[in-house]
Amino acid sequence: MLEIITGRAGSGKTLYVLEQIKKELVERPLGSAIILLLPEHMTYKVERQLSAMMEEQGRGYMRCQVYGFKRFAYQVLQETGGGLEQGITDMGRQLLLKRILDKHYNELKVFGRASRQRGFANVLSGIINEFKGYGITPEQLAEAGDSMEDSRLGHKLADLSLLYGEYNRAMEGSYTDGKDIMSILVERLPMSKMVAGADIWLDGFLFFNPLELQVLEGLFQYGANIHVTFNMDDMNTAQGQWANREASGLFNRAYISCNRLQGLAAKFDIPVNYQHFSETKRYTNPALKALEACFDKRIIQPVDGDGEISLVEAATCRLEVEAAAADIIGLVRDRGYKWRDIGVLIRDEESYGELISFVFKDYDIPFFRDKKRQCANHPVAELIRSAIGATEGWGYDDLFCCIKAGFFRLTAQQIDLLENYCLEFNLKGSKVWRREEPWDFYPRYSIDEEDERIDDKEKLRAATADQLRRQVAEPLGILQDDLKQADTTRDMIQAIYHFLVAIEVPKILQEKSDQAEKSGNLDVAREHQQVWNDIMELLDQLVEVTGDSKMSIGELRQLLEEGFSSLKMALIPPGLDYVNIASFDQNALDNIKAVYILGANAGSMPRRSVENTVLSDADRVHINQKNIIELSVLGEEASFNENYLIYKAFTQAREYMWVSYALSSPSDEALMGAEIVGKIKSLLPDKGVRTIPLDWINSFTEEQQLKMLTHKRQSLSYLAVALRRLRDEGELPELWQKVYNCLLQGEDTEKLVELVRRGLFMNPRLEKLPRDIAKALYTVKGILRGSVTKFELYNRCPFQFFAKYGLNLKERKINRFSSPELGTLLHAVLKEYGEALKKEGRRWCDIQGEERDRICHEIIHRLAPRLNNGMLYSTNQLENQLSRLETTARFTLRRLGEFDQVSKFHPNYFERSFGGHNGPADTLDLVYQLHDNNRLELKGQIDRIDVNEQGSHFMIVDYKTGSAAINLVDVYYGLKLQLLTYLLVVSQLMNRGKDQDNQMLPAGMLYYFLKRPIFPMDNHSHDPEKLREALDKALKMPGWVLLDKDIAEQIDNTLYTDNKSRFLKIAYKGKGENRSFNDKSLKMLKSSEDFELLMAYIELVFKDTGENIMDGSIDIKPYKKDKITPCTYCKYHPLCGFDPRLEGYDYRRIDGSEAELMEAITERVKGEIIGNHDQNFEGKEE
Structure with a gap:
């Protein structure tokens, strides 16, 4: 029957x-x-x-x-x-099809290119399943293809017949599928x-x-x-x-x-x-019964009342899910529902799947998502994928993806240490990672000496990194050897298996599972338990499909990628009482008490059908017309099936149904409700739609707000919005006062509430560090030692100084050639070149053409290997960069030779240090006494000191690879003290032991640019004179020079011969004896008294800076001069959060005319307005 x-x-x-x-x-x-x-x-x-x-x-x-x-x-x-x-799984079938596609790639007329794309084997597997389900044979496909004559559809069917036939032949007598x-x-x-x-x-x-x-x-x-x-x-x-x-x-x-x-x-x-x-x-709710009855009717008869159907629209998907979570908790808490009485249905998995999981975890709602999990992103899959890649080239990306998968028993700190060490010294390749000798790479802070002293800390770091790399390299090295020696795919799979067992992957997975179970993540625990068996099944299927055939490591990686993408885990529910989250396609929520349908938007319900990529609906209609085979027309079936799925979803709840949709997508596109929402509105005209706006805290009534406040953790995030209202408007409603007090009394939320409060009502003026803490952070035995640049940084922004030198925050060192390395090498070349000429008693202008280039070449290639362990020879690209750097050095030496030819000031000292403990015997120490018996000691290195032929004056030359300039505003506020400090050091050094009448006086301080300008092509590009003028203009040396015509002409004789300097930014006006400096030149000229005054002033600046540092001041107060601020390239902005748009955050505005500033400096030095000097120095707040 x-x-x-x-x-x-x-x-x-x-x-x-x-x-x-x-x-x-x-x-x-x-x-x-x-x-x-x-x-x-x-x-x-x-x-x-x-x-x-x-x-x-x-x-x-x-x-x-x-x-x-x-x-x-x-x-x-x-x-x-x-x-x-032997049974073959869906995954095994895809692996087999991938092999068939690779083998017959050249024979495919239509699908040749597609066959190379990841995932095509999965598409092909699906259509072969369809053929089998409809009883269609490869021969029938071929016949249908022949009937299409020489058309693209005919070629498609021919390709499919070939692949389907090859698949059947491979399966015959060996495997069976579903x-x-x-x-x-x-x-x-x-x-x-x-x-x-x-x-x-x-x-x-x-x-x-x-x-x-x-x-x-x-x-x-x-x-x-x-x-x-x-x-x-x-x-x-x-x-x-x-x-x-x-x-x-x-x-x-x-x-x-x-x-x-x-x-x-x-x-x-x-x-x-x-x-x-x-x-x-089924229905205890009349509205649900009426909805089912009218679902397929065009004319809807309204029913009285609103029933147990909630219609909700929310501003965003996130807000929609949070509102649903709050409502679910309300059902369980207030109406006695069990978690298992509630189901959630979604149609748009991509937008809602992970979001629901994330929100439900936040709300502590136990749930099970009835969806197979992808294995492709599991750490074990990443381990296998990257380990095979690492054995091919031992490159950084594969190695550290492999290490970070978490199966080498290294802590996060150990991984960071190893990774930083490898990046700093560019350690990659089999020879480096598998070498027997220990890693003994150390940073070089100078390229002047072959042997630098290596401290114990660096030795320990190198030894630790070496021990960690051996822990990784040993099993990977065995895997590499086994893969190379493998004769068949079976041997390669065995090598992978032995590698996984050697590093104890099964044991580590069990440990991860136990840890996840203890923390309450039961689904993650099950995932860790199951993934090993699934990976083993994948490897078994690979052996079954490929057997004793041979393939390259690259081909093996492709097959594994295909396998990982198709490998999915079907987990069982973690218990009996949970909210079931399912899709419309596959759900077992029939006759459940409450159903939540999320994402009821047009375009999702019904969902737009996706055209089949192999055989379109038009292809299928054409095929069916030939009456040889019959295929379903997927578009039509999908459309009819979609309506049925919607009907089924909206008729499963027994007592209560929630229907919601978002008004905007994650990409901020406007959305609207689905057709079914309009049907519900017509059925229940008295039923309003509950709208949840972004600012619901400010627009909802107290009763409405209470519906959203169902969980402490989420209430805390909403509290932040309410407190913002208190901050902006001075008002906190009574409900939120109660929420605040409740959360403040909770042991698990008290500290979080305080963090929220501090974040909203933060005071950007940080409290001072206690003096003893500042002393511990910045000094050694009470000595605050540093370069001029270090103290300039404090005056730019105290907090930036604190982050760098107090907290000692550093960026990761990466072995790459950048501006600092460029400057280091060029400085060293100029030093060696100058010292060599001085030793031989020759001037820079004496060396010409080939001899100069030869010396430059020898110096560069002697020094370059010392820079970052020979980094410049590690790649062809860096060798080309070294070649360009040599071109820049040759150009610089030629131009400095030309300057030497027109100058009576000649280089006397190179890279002269001061304030160092290992410097020359005559090195000068700049030491300033601070309060509490603390001292400030300056140290530094002067690139070049020139002395005139009479020995009466000296000049400072500082090399710069970037832009540079000096002005009185920067000096006054302590932003640029370097050149004046050098002037002070050399003045005291040169005049040590001399009486007042024989003092050597400063002639100037200049920047010289170490670069080779490039100009666009124009009509004058081939005119040597025009080119020289353009170069002279671009490379004029900024700085300050003594207001003395004779000294200025000694520095650059072209000022005398041409009435304007070729190398300096100064010129004359008038003629003959009446010549004088023109107005533009005055900015670059300072009198002897000015230099004396400025040198005395910067000593006061250093003392003030030292006192402020030792006083613990770390205010977030960057300066601002016009549009220039130190925040532009600051690495520590995420730490301080400085934002001038927020209340309490202000720049220190610095400005002033030269006359005003010189007057202030004079008064400060003379001690006439000592009581006001702090305000002057600190600048004005905006």
Whole structure:
């Protein structure tokens, strides 16, 4: 007998099936088999439901078995025995297809390029499954392709016939897949004692494909009774006939399947019994019952009241999910629901899947997401992927992806140490990582000496890094050797397996699982438990598919990538009481108390159909017209199926339903509600839509706000918004005062509340450090030692100084050639060149052309290997950069030679140090006494000191690779003290032990640019004179020079001969004896008194700076001069959070005319306004 049970959603079909089975089990517990066939995703829930029903009777059962079609097939095959080839999984099938695609790449007429793309094997696997399900053979595909003549569709079918045929040949006699097993099941059914005389029930199916119909045909012949449920309307009503028979009807697919079963019954002369359930029994809520009844009707009859349906629109997806989470907690807390009574359905997995998981964790809602997890991003997959890559080139990316996967038993600190060490010294390649000698790479802070003293700290760091790299390199080295020696793919897979076992991956996974379980992350714990078996299955399938064939490591990586992308984990629920999150396609929420449907937006419900990339709907229609084979038209089926899925989702709740949608997408695109939302509005005209705006805290009533406040952690984030209102408007509503007090009293939230409060009401003026803390941070035995640049930094921004020198925050050192390295090498070249000429008693202008270039070349290639352990020779690109640097050095030496030719000031000292403990015996120390017996000591290095031929004056030359300038504003506020400090040092050094009449006086202080300007091509590009003028203009030396014509002409004789200096920014006006400096030149000229005054002033600046540092001042107070601030390139901005738009944050504005500043400096030095000097020096607040 065939029993066909029909009825709309909620009419009790599944309950009837289970009640009938229960009745049979109770009355005849040892009768013939009862087989309940269900869609795979329903088996777990229905089996639990049946067990619970039997438990209520105090009974267990043995007669009934619950199967999906595939598991039913395996059970029959196991019972009937006989040979069965090795089963191949979906993943194995994709690996096999990938091999076939690679082998026949050149033979494919249409899919050649696509076959190289990752994921195409998965697409091909799907369409081969479809062919098998519809009983289509490769020969039929070829015939259909021939009938298309020489068309693109014909070539597509030819390609598919080739690939499908090759797949069948590879499977034949070796493997079986799911579709093959179904075919074998049809053959074995006559031999099954379990099936013979069995009562067979089928529930939850929308339709049956041709292969499933063949199985049903066998069951008709050998089973006793077959009972099938269909979600259909009553055929005795006009509405029911339309909904069932019309191609666009809601139940048309079920109607077609029902007719096919009736046809089979007629074929075998089996009586048919019809039973239709017309009354809906599920709904305790009249509104839900009315919604189901009117779902497929065009004219909707409104019902009274609003019922238990909530319509919600939210400003964002995040806000929508948070509102749903709050409502779920309300159901459990206030209405006695269990978590298991609640289900969440989503259609847009991409936008909502991870977001719901994230929010529900925040709200402490136990949930299970009924979705297979991707293995591709699991640490074990990353380990295998990157380990194989690392053995090919031992490159940085692969190595540290491998290490950071977390299976080498290194702590995070150890990984950071090893990574920083490798980046600093550019350590990569097999020779470096696998060498027997220990790593002994040390930083070089100078390239002047071959041997620098290496401190114990650096030795310990190198030894630690060496020990850590051996811990990594040993197993990776074995893997590399085994892969190279492998003769077959089987050997390569064994090498990977041995590597995983050697580093104890199974044991570490168990430890990770235990740790996750202790912290309450049960789904993560299960994932760690299951992934090892899934990875082993992948490796086994690879061996099965490739066997003893040979392949390169690159090909193996591609196959593994394909395998990882197809490998998915199906986890079981972590317990019994949880909220079930499912998609419309596969869910077992039938007859649940409460359903939350999120993302009910147009475009998602119904979802837009995606065109098949292999055979489009147009292709399928064309194929079907040839009457050789028949394929489903996916677009049409998807459209009809989509309507049915929406119907099913919106009719599953028994008591309560929440429907919500967002008004904007994550990319800020405007969204609107789906058509079903409008239908609900028409059904329940009295039902308003609850709107949740972004600023709901300010716009909701107290009652509405309380609905959102269901969890402490989330209430804390909302409290921040309320407190912002208090800060901006001076008002905090009573409700939020209670929330604040409640959270402040909680042990787990008290500190978080304080952090929120401090963040909103922060005072950018940090408290001073205690003097003892400042002394501990900045001094050694009470000595505050540093370069001029260090103290200039404090005057630019005290907090920046604190971050760099107090907290000692540093950027990661990466081995690359940048401006500092460029400057270091060029400085060293100029020093060696100058000292060599001085030793020989030659002037710079004496060396010309080839000799100068030869000396330059020798010096550069002698010094370059010392720079960062020979970094400039590590790559072709850096060698080219070294070549360009040599060109710059040659140009610089030529130009300095030309300057030497017109100057009576000649280089006398190079790279002269001061304030160092290891400097020359005559090195001068600049020491300033501070309060509390502290001292400030300056140290530094002067690039070059020139002395005139008479020995009466000296001049400072400072080399710069970038831009540089000096002005009185920068000196006054302590921003640029370097040149004046050098002038002070040399003045005291040169005049040590001399009487007043024989003092050597400063002639000037200049910057010289170490660069070779590049000019755009124009009409004068080939005119040497024009080019020289352009170079002179670009390279004029900024600085200050003594206001003395004779000294200025000694510095550059072209001032005398040409009335303007070629190398300085000064010129004359007038002629002959009446010549004087022009107005523009005055900015660069200072009198002897000015120099004396400025040198005395900067000593006071250093003392003030030292006192402020030792006083613990670390204010976030960067200076601002015009549009220039130290914040522009500051590395510490994320730490201080300086924002001039926020209250309390201000720049120190610095300005002033030269006359005003010189007057202030004079008064300060003379001590006439000592009481006001702090205000003058600090600058003005904006």
